[in-house]
Amino acid sequence: MAKVSLDRLKKQFGASVAVSDFSLEIADGELVAFLGPSGCGKTTTLRMIAGFTEPTAGTIRIGEDDVTNVPVHKRNTGMVFQGYALFPHMTVGENVAFGLEMHKVPSAERDKRIGKVLDMVRMSELRDRYPRQLSGGQQQRVAIARALAIEPRVFLLDEPLSNLDAKLRSEVREEIRALQRRLGLTTIFVTHDQEEALAISDRMAIMHDGKVQQVGFPEVLYEKPANLFVANFLGKMNIFAGHVESPGRFVTENKLALAIEGSGAAATQVGVRPERIILSAEPLGPNAMPGVVDSSVYLGSLIDVRVRLDSGELIGCQLPNSAAAGARPAAPGTRVHACFRAGDCVLFSE
Amino acid sequence: MHIPWARCFHRLFVVLMYLFMLSPLIFVVWLSFFEDTILFFPPSGHTFGWYKKALTDPAFVNGFITSLQVAALAAVCGVVLGVLAALGIVRYRFRGNRPVNTLLLSPLLIPSIVAGLGIYLAYLQLENLLDMRIVGTYGGLVIAHMCLTIPWTVRLVSASMQGLDPAIEQAARNLGANGRVAFMRVTLPMLRPAIVAASLFSFIVSFENLELSLALVGPGRTTLPIAILQYLEFKLDPTIAAVSAVQILLLGIIMLVTDRFVKLSQVV
Numbered sequence: 001m002a003k004v005s006l007d008r009l010k011k012q013f014g015a016s017v018a019v020s021d022f023s024l025e026i027a028d029g030e031l032v033a034f035l036g037p038s039g040c041g042k043t044t045t046l047r048m049i050a051g052f053t054e055p056t057a058g059t060i061r062i063g064e065d066d067v068t069n070v071p072v073h074k075r076n077t078g079m080v081f082q083g084y085a086l087f088p089h090m091t092v093g094e095n096v097a098f099g100l101e102m103h104k105v106p107s108a109e110r111d112k113r114i115g116k117v118l119d120m121v122r123m124s125e126l127r128d129r130y131p132r133q134l135s136g137g138q139q140q141r142v143a144i145a146r147a148l149a150i151e152p153r154v155f156l157l158d159e160p161l162s163n164l165d166a167k168l169r170s171e172v173r174e175e176i177r178a179l180q181r182r183l184g185l186t187t188i189f190v191t192h193d194q195e196e197a198l199a200i201s202d203r204m205a206i207m208h209d210g211k212v213q214q215v216g217f218p219e220v221l222y223e224k225p226a227n228l229f230v231a232n233f234l235g236k237m238n239i240f241a242g243h244v245e246s247p248g249r250f251v252t253e254n255k256l257a258l259a260i261e262g263s264g265a266a267a268t269q270v271g272v273r274p275e276r277i278i279l280s281a282e283p284l285g286p287n288a289m290p291g292v293v294d295s296s297v298y299l300g301s302l303i304d305v306r307v308r309l310d311s312g313e314l315i316g317c318q319l320p321n322s323a324a325a326g327a328r329p330a331a332p333g334t335r336v337h338a339c340f341r342a343g344d345c346v347l348f349s350e
Numbered sequence: 351m352h353i354p355w356a357r358c359f360h361r362l363f364v365v366l367m368y369l370f371m372l373s374p375l376i377f378v379v380w381l382s383f384f385e386d387t388i389l390f391f392p393p394s395g396h397t398f399g400w401y402k403k404a405l406t407d408p409a410f411v412n413g414f415i416t417s418l419q420v421a422a423l424a425a426v427c428g429v430v431l432g433v434l435a436a437l438g439i440v441r442y443r444f445r446g447n448r449p450v451n452t453l454l455l456s457p458l459l460i461p462s463i464v465a466g467l468g469i470y471l472a473y474l475q476l477e478n479l480l481d482m483r484i485v486g487t488y489g490g491l492v493i494a495h496m497c498l499t500i501p502w503t504v505r506l507v508s509a510s511m512q513g514l515d516p517a518i519e520q521a522a523r524n525l526g527a528n529g530r531v532a533f534m535r536v537t538l539p540m541l542r543p544a545i546v547a548a549s550l551f552s553f554i555v556s557f558e559n560l561e562l563s564l565a566l567v568g569p570g571r572t573t574l575p576i577a578i579l580q581y582l583e584f585k586l587d588p589t590i591a592a593v594s595a596v597q598i599l600l601l602g603i604i605m606l607v608t609d610r611f612v613k614l615s616q617v618v
Binding site: 050052071074077078081083086087088089099102147 | 536
């Protein structure tokens with residue numbers, strides 16, 4: 001395996017810019033997720049790394065080698081496609097053998113390696129089946145085995161779970177992660193599913209409109225989003241617009257005063273995650289805003305409550321459905337205080 | 351008792367439609383056994399004699415061999431060129447992509463008698479220019495018949511190619527195959543049903559073609575349909591029906607055998 005470095009990568013299709021100024025270092029054995037809405041440039045970037053798309057500018061390095069102008073078949077990347085792209089006229093074993101044959105692995109060793117990768121994904125028994133005889137999850141595992149059989153320098157996954165149903169998705173996700181850790185695979189995982197990205201990655205890169213918005217550890221991206229896009233794409237956030245009146249004090253457009261932490265004199269927006277808000281009858285702490293419960297939705301493990309503050313804003317809160325909280329708290333119309341710590345406020349200056 | 355009229359009518363309708371479509375074939379086969387030299391109904395008796403005559407008449411036998419050779423050559427050449435053309439049209443976006451596609455399909459739109467005459471005139475010009483014989487040669491006939499076989503191939507293969515997931519060939523490239531190997535080992539096998547169907551239909555349209563060939567055949571090099579036409583100019587006995595019956599049987603067998611390997615209904 002090898003590290004991957006992208007340096008000011010850019011792709012332009014005619015007048016539209018699909019990816020611009022993408023620089024990223026992916027360490028040996030690291031799993032990085034590219035996360036973003038469709039059309040954000042994540043798949044284009046992956047295809048540039050695999051060699052299917054030629055970058056307009058910038059360089060791609062795998063290990064120490066500059067592969068920017070190396071054709072696809074000499075890059076030695078292992079890619080798993082969204083629709084699996086298995087060869088329909090070949091059996092499972094022949095699908096896996098194809099890459100080994102292309103890499104001129106002698107046939108005795110080829111056979112051993114096919115057995116090994118198929119064991120790894122628990123598909124050895126179905127070696128003589130054709131792809132059309134397999135379920136979606138099994139096809140997925142064959143696609144993974146086929147990509148890994150050639151011992152690629154980088155493992156690339158393009159929305160590999162999007163065609164599976166919800167339960168299978170989390171199962172396969174965990175399998176991929178376990179395999180990736182065990183083999184120390186340098187992996188790039190493209191997805192539009194934030195939960196998937198949070199669960200699987202060492203680091204993630206959030207993309208929007210062809211630009212990287214933020215790169216970092218999942219918890220950092222969630223706790224300290226760099227901008228409003230990241231904040232809203234990863235989970236939800238209540239946003240208050242206003243300005244910093246004095247250090248530690250933010251006043252919203254509706255004249256609501258919030259206690260904040262950190263330096264951010266230029267901040268024009270303050271965000272609070274819904275699950276960081278506590279609803280209480282009595283004001284707690286410096287940020288305790290009176291309001292009336294507007295609606296309350298029971299979501300099983302969570303209760304989603306909307307509160308209309310006296311100052312006019314409608315905010316969302318997520319309360320755990322815990323024993324301590326009792327049964328459905330706060331019926332609509334109840335007067336409550338929405339309380340949160342100054343440290344839970346995220347400042348944005350956009 | 352309740353009688354399901356709707357279902358009865360539906361069945362009756364289907365049976366009648368089949369009879370309507372098959373009636374020419376049924377009558378041709380039946381006629382070929384009539385004893386009388388002049389078609390007469392009801393026949394005074396039945397005989398195999400016309401088959402014996404058809405299978406020994408040199409005009410028919412030679413015509414059959416010529417047709418077979420021309421159809422086979424035109425099908426093979428047409429399919430190779432047609433696959434390449436389909437590949438170009440589907441894979442590469444070039445200026446004039448659509449006009450080229452339309453042009454390649456156009457022989458299907460022009461009456462073949464018109465196309466045949468056009469090709470004949472063009473051949474005459476070429477003969478003057480190159481000072482060599484083209485009209486009445488095998489080569490000239492095969493090239494003309496490729497106007498019939500190429501459109502079939504382009505249509506069938508490009509439709510099939512459009513249905514392929516481009517990721518499959520890309521997967522082959524990703525696994526270390528260069529463009530040519532990926533095409534030969536992965537894309538071409540996936541196009542197999544379309545190519546088989548295209549070969550079959552190419553062969554049939556070329557084999558049975560009459561109008562296009564009329565002006566292009568030379569002495570001693572007539573195709574079977576032209577031999578039939580020439581025979582009809584002088585006689586009207588059931589020999590023709592016997593020849594046709596043999597032809598129907600042969601094409602039917604080719605269709606059935608092909609269908610064993612490739613489900614034609616899935617391609618066409």
